[in-house]
Amino acid sequence: MEVDKGKGEAEETRKVAEADRDTVTLKSSDGKLFEVSKEAAARLSTVLAGMIAGGSIDDNGTDLKQIGSEALENVVDYCNKHANSIPSAALISSSISFNTAPFKEPEEWERKFVDRLSHDALFDLVEAANFLGMERLLDVTCHKISEMMKGKSPDQIREVFNIKNDYTKEELEEIRQELAWAFYDD
Amino acid sequence: MKRPCDPDAMAEASRDARVVPSGAACRINALSTDVLLRAISFLEARQLVQTCVLSRRWRNLWRSVPRINASHDEFDGKAGTEIAYDVLFKNFINRFLMLRNPVALHEFRLQYNIPDGSNDPVADSRDANLWIRHALQSNVRLIEVFGGSIDLHLDPAVFASKFCFVTSMLLTLVFLEPPFFKNLRTGCTVLERLVLRSCIIYHPEISSHTLKVLTIDANCYCTFEGRATISIPSLIDLHFFPDGADGARIPLLKNMESLVTASFAFGTNDDLVDDMCQFLWSLHGITDLEFNYRGPQSYPNLEDNLEDRSFTCEHLEDRSFTCEHLVMVKIFCLDTYGEYDPLVNSLVVFLSDNGINPGQISIN
Numbered sequence: 193m194e195v196d197k198g199k200g201e202a203e204e205t206r207k208v209a210e211a212d213r214d215t216v217t218l219k220s221s222d223g224k225l226f227e228v229s230k231e232a233a234a235r236l237s238t239v240l241a242g243m244i245a246g247g248s249i250d251d252n253g254t255d256l257k258q259i260g261s262e263a264l265e266n267v268v269d270y271c272n273k274h275a276n277s278i279p280s281a282a283l284i285s286s287s288i289s290f291n292t293a294p295f296k297e298p299e300e301w302e303r304k305f306v307d308r309l310s311h312d313a314l315f316d317l318v319e320a321a322n323f324l325g326m327e328r329l330l331d332v333t334c335h336k337i338s339e340m341m342k343g344k345s346p347d348q349i350r351e352v353f354n355i356k357n358d359y360t361k362e363e364l365e366e367i368r369q370e371l372a373w374a375f376y377d378d
Numbered sequence: 379m380k381r382p383c384d385p386d387a388m389a390e391a392s393r394d395a396r397v398v399p400s401g402a403a404c405r406i407n408a409l410s411t412d413v414l415l416r417a418i419s420f421l422e423a424r425q426l427v428q429t430c431v432l433s434r435r436w437r438n439l440w441r442s443v444p445r446i447n448a449s450h451d452e453f454d455g456k457a458g459t460e461i462a463y464d465v466l467f468k469n470f471i472n473r474f475l476m477l478r479n480p481v482a483l484h485e486f487r488l489q490y491n492i493p494d495g496s497n498d499p500v501a502d503s504r505d506a507n508l509w510i511r512h513a514l515q516s517n518v519r520l521i522e523v524f525g526g527s528i529d530l531h532l533d534p535a536v537f538a539s540k541f542c543f544v545t546s547m548l549l550t551l552v553f554l555e556p557p558f559f560k561n562l563r564t565g566c567t568v569l570e571r572l573v574l575r576s577c578i579i580y581h582p583e584i585s586s587h588t589l590k591v592l593t594i595d596a597n598c599y600c601t602f603e604g605r606a607t608i609s610i611p612s613l614i615d616l617h618f619f620p621d622g623a624d625g626a627r628i629p630l631l632k633n634m635e636s637l638v639t640a641s642f643a644f645g646t647n648d649d650l651v652d653d654m655c656q657f658l659w660s661l662h663g664i665t666d667l668e669f670n671y672r673g674p675q676s677y678p679n680l681e682d683n684l685e686d687r688s689f690t691c692e693h694l695e696d697r698s699f700t701c702e703h704l705v706m707v708k709i710f711c712l713d714t715y716g717e718y719d720p721l722v723n724s725l726v727v728f729l730s731d732n733g734i735n736p737g738q739i740s741i742n
Contacts, residue, residue, distance in 0.1 A: 295445070295485060295520075315405035322413050334413065337406065338420035346431050353406040358433050367431060373473045374427040376456075376466065 216244065218268070219253035220261040226268045232275040238325035258323050263316035266309070270329055273301060298332045306336040407435050411442075419445035419485075422452045423474055441477065444484040448474075448509065450491040450526070460493050467491075468505050475512050485520040486513035492528040499553075503531040511536045517543045525551035529578055537561040546571040555580045562586065574598050579620065582629075585609040590636075593617040596643065605653070609633045618642040619670065628653040631660040641668030651724065658728075669725075 215227045234241040243249050256264060298306070309317060314333060321329040341349050350357060359367075368375050406414065418426055418439060426447075427440045453467040488509060492502045506523070513521060514536065521544055523530065531553045538561040545568055554577055562569060563586050570590045576597035584592070589610050600606065600622035608616070609632040616637060618629055628644045630653075631637075640661070644650065654669075661667070726739055 312403075312405065315409070318409065318413060318417075322410070330413070330416065334417035335420050337417040341418070341421060341429075342425070346428065349429070350432060354404045355407060355433050355436075356404065359431070364431060367437070371427060371430065373470055374424060 213251075216240070216249050217251065217253045218264060219250075219255050220259055220264040221257050222261050224261040224264070225253045226261075226264055228268045228271045229275055232271040236271055236274060236326050236328060238327070240324060256324075259320045260316060262313060263320040266313065266317050267320050267324065267326070267329070270305060270326075273305065274328075295331060298335055302332045306333055407433070411439070415439060415443050416445075419443035420447070422447045422449050424452050424470060427474060438479075441479040442481045444482070445487075446474075446483065446485070446513070447487045449487075449489040451489060464491065464493055471509060472505070475509060480516070483513055483516040483518040485522075486510070486516075486518045487522040489524040489526075490530050491526040492530065494527065496528055499528055500531045502528075503533070506530055507533040507536050511539075514539060514542050514544060517541075519543060520546045522548045523550065523552060525549075525553070527551075529553040531555075532558065534558040534561045538565045540565060540567075542566040542568075544569055548573045548575070549577055550575040551577065553578045559584045582606040582608075587612060589613050591615045594620045596621065605630055607632065612636055614638050616640040616642070628657045631657060634660055635662050637661060637664055639666040640664060641670065643670035651728075654725065655728065 214230050216230050216233055218226045218228060220226070230244060234244050243254065248254075259267070306314060306317075314336060318330065318333045318337070320326075321333055340352055344352065349355065406417075409417070418429055421429070423446060426443065429436050430438070430440055448471050450464075450467050453463045453470070456463050456466055486509075488506060490503075490506045492499055496502045510521065510523065510532075523532070529551055532549070532555075534555065534557050537558070542565050544566050547566075547569065549572075552574075554574070558580075559582060562572070567588060569586065569588055572589055572591070573593040573595075575593075575595045577594075577599075579594070579598055579600050579602075581602040582594070582600065584606070585608075587610075590612055592608070592610065592613055592615070594617065596619040598620040600620045602622070605627045606618075606620075606629040608618075608629045611633045613634060614636055616634075616639070618640075619642065622645075627649060628642060642657075644653070726736070729739060730736060
């Protein structure tokens with residue numbers, strides 16, 4: 193504020209007005225509009241944080257052409273739920289950068305949040321979280337995928353995810369030989 | 379590498395997720411490699427490697443995961459005896475790390491085990507130290523090590539390398555000997571978070587220019603005599619609860635100008651009030667301070683000692699106590715005296731004399 197007081201005033205006022213809005217409007221690929229708290233969006237999504245900081249947020253709905261309305265609804269829902277769940281160590285985490293904390297197991301509400309999703313909705317959300325740079329949501333959804341694999345045999349995993357086995361019998365045998373140290377008891 | 383699912387077709391399908399019956403498309407193979415690696419890196423190491431047989435897309439994914447979970451438990455019961463599956467586990471992790479692609483590692487979690495009845499825990503810790511060194515050389519950011527029922531002997535030399543990028547370390551059931559803390563300071567120059575649980579610690583002279591969070595939990599045991607020294611100008615959050623041979627003295631704090639929250643436990647010993655006064659004087663911007671008194675139920679010389687201590691406090695009264703940011707002081711007493719404990723009382727008086735309002739002090 194100290195510098196350039198005169199000529200930047202109009203610009204400054206506009207920016208202040210923009211900053212005063214505490215929500216941003218996002219538009220899905222199929223044209224539906226969603227509102228989300230600006231604070232939560234900036235905190236949870238590096239892409240939205242960049243857009244907010246860079247002033248490229250559109251008041252009439254910022255186009256997110258890669259994300260369908262169902263996935264975007266889940267993204268917004270996640271942001272709102274996250275904003276409502278007060279972190280236990282709020283005081284500490286506010287002063288310490290998020291990256292230094294190791295992966296934290298999904299919290300109860302996060303677990304419920306991903307558990308209720310259909311198979312396709314889960315993958316849509318993974319892709320949306322990846323696109324928006326939402327590290328925590330990406331971890332929580334990726335963790336869910338790993339849980340769907342955990343303790344299952346390769347055949348069971350193929351079935352859950354509909355993975356087509358495109359190896360020949362000989363190739364599979366070759367792999368098992370090559371990595372015998374990982375398959376000793378099968 | 380061929381992909382059984384065409385990614386473009388998948389992207390098309392994802393736009394209309396509800397129309398495609400679940401199970402008809404292979405959504406997981408349509409994920410980008412980075413995202414897929416992130417998902418499977420949550421698996422434990424053995425199951426992770428075994429994903430290579432799923433399809434050609436998966437053949438070499440395990441070699442590039444950003445997170446490794448090496449867990450001894452995953453091998454539990456895979457062979458006849460404890461020694462036998464210990465060999466399987468070590469052989470597995472050695473191969474795994476050797477055949478891994480040289481890509482940066484984000485997180486390394488190790489759950490180790492030294493067999494019961496080990497004659498040489500130092501030698502039996504060697505593999506773990508090699509693996510941790512490997513992780514550090516792979517630019518790992520986050521390390522978690524769980525030592526097992528016989529404490530893993532962590533080799534301080536592992537942390538002396540100048541090129542550690544580790545920012546967070548959580549060590550459980552680990553034996554730490556000098557110069558562990560010194561090597562952390564010189565080697566791990568971006569370490570911000572250090573959490574020690576149930577560790578055995580030799581002489582903690584802890585100094586750092588980068589640590590922000592330091593926790594030494596109540597199951598840690600200090601084998602040294604005397605007093606720990608902590609000198610960390612960057613530290614924001616300190617939890618110091620170790621048990622010790624010497625009545626768990628309050629640590630001597632130096633250069634702690636960033637400290638915001640602190641909680642610590644202390645036992646009863648002759649130097650208690652001196653230590654505490656010194657402790658309080660070394661705090662500047664603290665807003666949340668928790669004392670956890672772990673003394674015996676009745677302390678025979680309490681009255682006598684108290685007089686000495688009061689004298690000491692009076693003697694030092696002209697020194698200023700500068701905790702103007704302190705908003706709440708919680709005192710937890712485990713003994714039956716509670717707030718009538720003369721020791722607690724002298725502490726309350728001391729705090730009040732230094733501008734802490736009685737309403738800001740709670741005694742439990």
